[in-house]
Amino acid sequence: MGLIKVADRIRYYFHLARTRKSRNLFIEKYPKVVLPPPYFLYETFGLNYFSYYEDGRDTAEWLINYFSEYKKLENINILDWGCGPARIIRHLPSLVGSTCNCYGSDYNPQYIEWCTKNIPDVSFSTNRLEPPLLYSSEFFDIAYGISIFTHLSEEMHYQWFDELMRVLKPDGILFLTLQGEVFKEKLTESESCQFDEGKLVVRANTLEGHRTYGAFQPEDFVYKLVGSNKVLKHVPGGKNNGKPEQDVWIIQKVI
Ligand SMILES: C[S@@+](CC[C@H](N)C(=O)[O-])C[C@H]1O[C@@H](n2cnc3c(N)ncnc32)[C@H](O)[C@@H]1O
Numbered sequence: 001m002g003l004i005k006v007a008d009r010i011r012y013y014f015h016l017a018r019t020r021k022s023r024n025l026f027i028e029k030y031p032k033v034v035l036p037p038p039y040f041l042y043e044t045f046g047l048n049y050f051s052y053y054e055d056g057r058d059t060a061e062w063l064i065n066y067f068s069e070y071k072k073l074e075n076i077n078i079l080d081w082g083c084g085p086a087r088i089i090r091h092l093p094s095l096v097g098s099t100c101n102c103y104g105s106d107y108n109p110q111y112i113e114w115c116t117k118n119i120p121d122v123s124f125s126t127n128r129l130e131p132p133l134l135y136s137s138e139f140f141d142i143a144y145g146i147s148i149f150t151h152l153s154e155e156m157h158y159q160w161f162d163e164l165m166r167v168l169k170p171d172g173i174l175f176l177t178l179q180g181e182v183f184k185e186k187l188t189e190s191e192s193c194q195f196d197e198g199k200l201v202v203r204a205n206t207l208e209g210h211r212t213y214g215a216f217q218p219e220d221f222v223y224k225l226v227g228s229n230k231v232l233k234h235v236p237g238g239k240n241n242g243k244p245e246q247d248v249w250i251i252q253k254v255i
Helices: 002-018 020-029 038-044 049-070 089-096 109-118 154-167 181-186 189-196 219-226
Strands: 077-081 101-106 122-126 140-146 168-178 201-203 214-216 230-235 247-252
Touching (some): 049 140, 049 168, 089 101, 189 201, 219 230
Parallel strands (some): 077 140, 140 168
Antiparallel strands (some): 230 247
């Protein structure tokens, strides 16, 4: 584990050097945009200011399109679980309007400290690796987790799914992205067999919750996780510039 940490740190400095020009270009184009420390971006979605800000905004718009299929976006509470340094949630208040309340939670207190100081119109809180969240039951109309279960153990899948259902209102919507079938190309032969048997594949050679801890979710496993709640939509991930994209799962809380 120590070796992985050192290798990851070296990789970070390499990325820092390689992205210097593009980071400067971003600052010229958006001098007023407040940015998180580069290491936060590296740890979450990649050390690229343009993709943090512009793709983050596109992702927020993409999510809203999905949400509005199921909920009227007025007077509702929305949670970004595993919000990281606010790549998505920072754009939500201006997109959904002032009648909606936006919340972000993450287990990394450094991200939440930065978000609280720098991102207006969103309420942030820290949770632990394991549940609970700080919110009362049946508080949210919508909760989303973009690439969070992808870094958790099987036990945490079950605990967190139950917790997200607890904080959702009846008929509330849970939006998740998960590493489905298209990620099989990343798996070893034995992992691939496990995946084909409908079992969760977990690569647990580093700290749980960290970017380098990986979980891959076959369809049968997700249906088992969802239990008696309702899958409203499953969009299998495709490829974007040759890279696999995560599956979209939209689940409705049924009581
Ligand atoms: C790949 S990043 C995605 C960040 C953000 N959702 C985005 O799309 O930019 C994974 C995030 O999950 C967070 N995380 C991991 N385990 C968590 C947990 N148990 N509870 C809350 N957040 C968690 C990490 O701190 C990190 O911010």
